[in-house]
Amino acid sequence: GENVEQHPSTLSVQEGDSAVIKCTYSDSASNYFPWYKQELGKGPQLIIDIRSNVGEKKDQRIAVTLNKTAKHFSLHITETQPEDSAVYFCAASREAGSYQLTFGKGTKLSVIP
Amino acid sequence: DVKVTQSSRYLVKRTGEKVFLECVQDMDHENMFWYRQDPGLGLRLIYFSYDVKMKEKGDIPEGYSVSREKKERFSLILESASTNQTSMYLCASLNTEAFFGQGTRLTVV
Secondary structure, eight states, X not given: OOOEEEEOSEEEEETTSOEEEEEEESOTTOOEEEEEEEOTTSOOEEEEEEETTOSEEEETTEEEXXXXXXXXXXXXXXXXXXXXXXXXXXXXBSSTTOSOOEEOOOEEEEEEO | OOOEEESOSEEEEOTTOOEEEEEEESSOOSEEEXXXXXXXXXXXXXXXXXXXXXXXXXXXXXXXXXXXXXXTEEEEEESSOOGGGOEEEEEEEESSSEEEOOOEEEEEO
16 A cells, blocks of 8 residues: 655744655555645644646645655745644545545644744 | 534543544535544544445554444444543545544543
């Protein structure tokens, strides 16, 4: 089955700096890579996703890149703000909507004002 | 607005009790999931269901069972609660993206 590794497990950045979280996956058939944000006391929520026919996707201060050859994908947050502090999970599956969605172990991001 | 609702935010149960965690979604999704979240271990899949009365074991099904009698409701059952089942439990439903409930923090004493 799929295995998703996520690094780092914790990350602290100064407000205004950039944050990068990296994930690798093992199944070359995976084609869908979502990222979830979990704020304190809440369930995870989808913030951005990317499919394998795209190398990069941006949404305001958030971007995701995918290197299918190397089987890794990354989340980039620019101009970090205190409200970006949360746990972030990457995930991978063969297609959007597949129940075989494998999550990474999560990264706790702290943005220091 | 899409909604997945878990019946309890916090639960305290005694060792050996039978525990029911309830989850309801209002999106008519076929796929529903139960995850367990522990520090350093991320989200681990306990069971999932892809249709009414259909279920599949996830990565850590031991000590748990599930019930899906109606499409909108997916229940997680701890047959005989143990202290090592103290955890955060998350329910999710899925179409093209997974929608999570707010979680149930279960403490078994």
